[in-house]
Amino acid sequence: MLATSEAIQQAFLRAKQNRRPAFLPFIMAGYPNYEQTIKIALTLQESGADIIELGFPYSDPLADGPVLQEAAEHALKQGMTFSKGLELIRDLRKRGLTIPILAFCYYNPIYQYGLERFVQEAQEAGANGVLVPDLPHEEASPLSSICRENNFAFISLVAPTSKERIKQIVEHAQGFIYCISSLGVTGIRDRFSEELDGFLKEVRNHTSLPLAVGFGVSKKEHVDFLAPQVDGIIVGSAIVRKIGEHLLEYQDEQKEEEAILALKRFV
Numbered sequence: 001m002l003a004t005s006e007a008i009q010q011a012f013l014r015a016k017q018n019r020r021p022a023f024l025p026f027i028m029a030g031y032p033n034y035e036q037t038i039k040i041a042l043t044l045q046e047s048g049a050d051i052i053e054l055g056f057p058y059s060d061p062l063a064d065g066p067v068l069q070e071a072a073e074h075a076l077k078q079g080m081t082f083s084k085g086l087e088l089i090r091d092l093r094k095r096g097l098t099i100p101i102l103a104f105c106y107y108n109p110i111y112q113y114g115l116e117r118f119v120q121e122a123q124e125a126g127a128n129g130v131l132v133p134d135l136p137h138e139e140a141s142p143l144s145s146i147c148r149e150n151n152f153a154f155i156s157l158v159a160p161t162s163k164e165r166i167k168q169i170v171e172h173a174q175g176f177i178y179c180i181s182s183l184g185v186t187g188i189r190d191r192f193s194e195e196l197d198g199f200l201k202e203v204r205n206h207t208s209l210p211l212a213v214g215f216g217v218s219k220k221e222h223v224d225f226l227a228p229q230v231d232g233i234i235v236g237s238a239i240v241r242k243i244g245e246h247l248l249e250y251q252d253e254q255k256e257e258e259a260i261l262a263l264k265r266f267v
Helices: 006-017 034-046 066-077 082-094 107-113 115-125 141-149 165-171 196-205 220-226 237-245 256-266
Strands: 022-028 052-055 101-104 129-131 153-158 177-180 211-214 232-235
Touching: 006 022, 022 034, 022 066, 022 211, 022 237, 034 052, 034 082, 034 256, 052 066, 052 082, 066 237, 082 101, 082 107, 082 115, 107 115, 115 129, 115 141, 129 141, 141 153, 153 165, 165 196, 177 196, 196 211, 220 232, 232 237, 237 256
Parallel strands: 022 052, 022 232, 052 101, 101 129, 129 153, 153 177, 177 211, 211 232
Antiparallel strands: none
16 A cells, blocks of 8 residues: 555644644664664654654755764665665554654655656655755756655745745645744754744745744754644754764663663653
């Protein structure tokens, strides 16, 4: 059975019925290693994650801050590849991950792999959609069209700098809108821009799709601040950093459970 984008809509709907924003954690495929990525994903599902963003490590991650860059480099050294990322999605499904999976991939590896081939194989593996952080809206049509034809969500990103392009971007959006909270790369921040509220209202004016905010969400106070304004909250660097803080435990079979419990407590 092919994974479809409807599962993403249902995840947001369930969260809304429970009167909370959907929780979308980001993890890096192959970090700390292949098997532990599976255990971490299952732990996040058990801890209340609604959708998993699975990052495919890339050698030139332009949108990523230092925490994710370091994790990507580590994963690549562990032997993680693009095709292994697809294999990982298949194994996540086999091991019991039932929530939607979003592949977070840079465009060059997808292009090299083949757009149609990627969408077909990612969907067959069990992914529900893709997010491409370095693909501008004006150049996204070849991939987004294939995604739409296959009921595979192509997630659009909008930033405070999108301005007059916001309407244009969200008109063709699928699944949900990824709202970037601030300028720059991913990473952990103390506070959000004062313009965030107006930016979210502007996006909301142009779409009925759920809005999820990412880039910089790292603590409970951030979630409390954002919850009334958005439908979903994306946490990436803070989770990957928490995994990194316990890297030595992950590398010791007898202490691995301690690392997993630390992640659970954080979530």
